[in-house]
Amino acid sequence: MSNSDTVTPEVISLGCRLNIAESERMKAMLADAGDVVVVNSCAVTSEAVRQTRQAIRKARRSRPNARLIVTGCAADIERDQIANMPEVDGLIANASKLDPRSWNVPLPVAPPPPTRTRAFIAVQNGCDHACTFCVIPQGRGTSRSMTIEGVLREVEHHLALGAREVVLTGVDVTSWGHDLPNTPPLGDLVGAVLKTFPELDRLRMSSLDGIEIDPNLFELFASETRLMPHLHLSLQHGHDLILKRMKRRHSRNDAVALVHDLKARRPDLAIGADLIAGFPTETDDHHAANLSIIEELDIVHGHIFPYSPRPGTPAARMPQVERGIIKARAAELRQAVAQRRTQWLDGLVGEILPVLSERDGTGYAPNYARVDLPKDTPAGAMVDIEIRSIEGGLLR
Template sequence: MTEALSFGCRLNAAESEAMRALAPGAGWAGALLVNTCAVTAEAEAQARQAIRRAHRADPARPILVTGCAAQVAPAAWAALPGVARVIGNGAKLDPASWDAPVGPIPRGAPVVAAASGGTRAVLAVQQGCDHACTFCVIPRGRGPARALPVAEAASRAAALAERHREIVLSGVDLASHPDLPGLVRAVLRAAPGLARLRLSSLDPAALDERFWAVWAEEERLAPFLHLSLQHAEDLVLKRMGRRHRHAGLLALFRRARDLRPGAALGGDLIAGFPTESEAQHAWLEQFIAEAGLAFAHVFPYSARPGTPAARMPALPVPLRRERAARLRAAAAASRARFLRGRVGCLEEVLMESDQRGHSAHLVPVALAAPRGALVRARITDTDGATLRGEAA
């Protein structure tokens, strides 16, 4: 049986599922697919370890390697034991091109991939990135920004909605889709039975008036924003090459909550970026509480070869890890405050098992109900990380 190991983002997971389905027809039945991530050195190390373990367990099994790390340094991955093929990110969804050498990703490379596990489906509608954040190699790994046309995306979403109650629209830089607001409306029109549409990570600098109209008007669009924040102190953001600033983030958070009271807002944060002072880190810690983040994905800064940030004065690794731990503690406290605010509320819970589901805010809810059901529940308690509810 063809298996896939996916590292990194939700988009990688969707692509891995698509590749797993394509592999037998391409002559790779029984192979192991490894979809790598280049965001951090740790993610790369985990993928290398997985390849070595798999080869030791079954030396005869061919291993196909793809993903951003493999795109950036194909020769290094091809040299690992058991690797039969390194497949470029631009070819991973086109089996006819799996034998081609890894090369630059063209603007016309395939975009769409879908993962259909459980009650929720992930649909990739955008690929690549045209920005130049100083810490990031993803533009080299994913190529230029490109998007699935609205009509095709809506059609694919409608097909997924026949089997799933929730769909996540995903992309490398989803907010760069030429018509994200129109896409959201088209998907919801094409799938009238879909209970919930969710968006993956968004660049806060790209959210325009049309987006806010959709956010306010479309009730089936989940009240959940995962934002590519990275930091909140202006000088650090400038050195990162980010396009937003602290005041703009706070204004965005206020607007999102004014239009959708109780919305869950959060995103990605980098701890210990080069030159970050203790005062700048404290500013970011304070921002977590100031903005009322419902969740945060915290990463210690990881230098990526060839990026401008890798040439900046770096902080010691132990200090980066210590600051990441402080951010995680601040984020956990902020999440607990958000969850305490949901106690007594009515939530629509999409059941992933007969004992557990998730709310529209993507919060786990302990609840007894049939798997796949959409249950209206009153929240009775929280442990600070999850909610507990009873069918209303």
């Protein structure tokens, strides 16, 4: 790849927080690569693949002379489909995208400076589980963990560059440590980060598998104020039979008990969850259980995914629900989350919340509520904001 003084490489990130973290590393790696556009793709659903294709076409229109490279999960899982797009100049395997040799750039590459006030650190990659709906292990491989020492080095680097919040992310974060000597639990890593860096204002966790939250991590969530009161669960469904057919390892009662016990210790804990609408064999009763768990767990940050069959997965061979029914059920789930979220935001009016400002004029409270900030608030500032109203889903 040739250098250029007139063009800047661009990395377009789709999908999960892990992709965001990896995109930051690629931006640093390709800083002198010239007229290059990289689409760091997602393939978690058929809609994600559609958005990847859309991003590729848009990138080609905006940078007609650039070398356009696709990496990420879709580059592996939908390899032929993506490679055959006329806009695409090449693909780089997901497992190789952070290797400078794949891009023909010099070694070594320093960790990137954060482009946001929050630094995303990928502490784990891959997955050893076999959920029947999920194609991600095909694109990410088996679970691999960064050592505690490696994580601490990255946190130190980002703090030196001014990050106020660190987000620990991965494909299956709660499996962190399973492949390391003595199989340390995730709570050991979180505790080490908090202990080593008392100057760290905020530590936030990305999506977690509730059944694998170890006692140390539970205690930190319950009592450590620098660990943000925001727990996003990889829940997927609210009915035990569907969870079993998904090959999930938790039951509905497991999730309810976890949230009940944590909120008893930390009432301000905000719960998020991933929920799938219209999984194969889902009946009206199963859907009703999915709806009811939103209220029972008090889910205020909901990610709703209409089920779509993914290539090579067991669920794709199960009896499918009609697409129109899936769409309608997804809409009902989104409406239920929106209603619960509005009630939650209403309850925050009158409170004074510490908000970490972003570059776009908004910021996040500890509970991940988004707040519209005064226009003169500098990015990266931690400001106490009295909440007076809600407008457009933002606290003001």
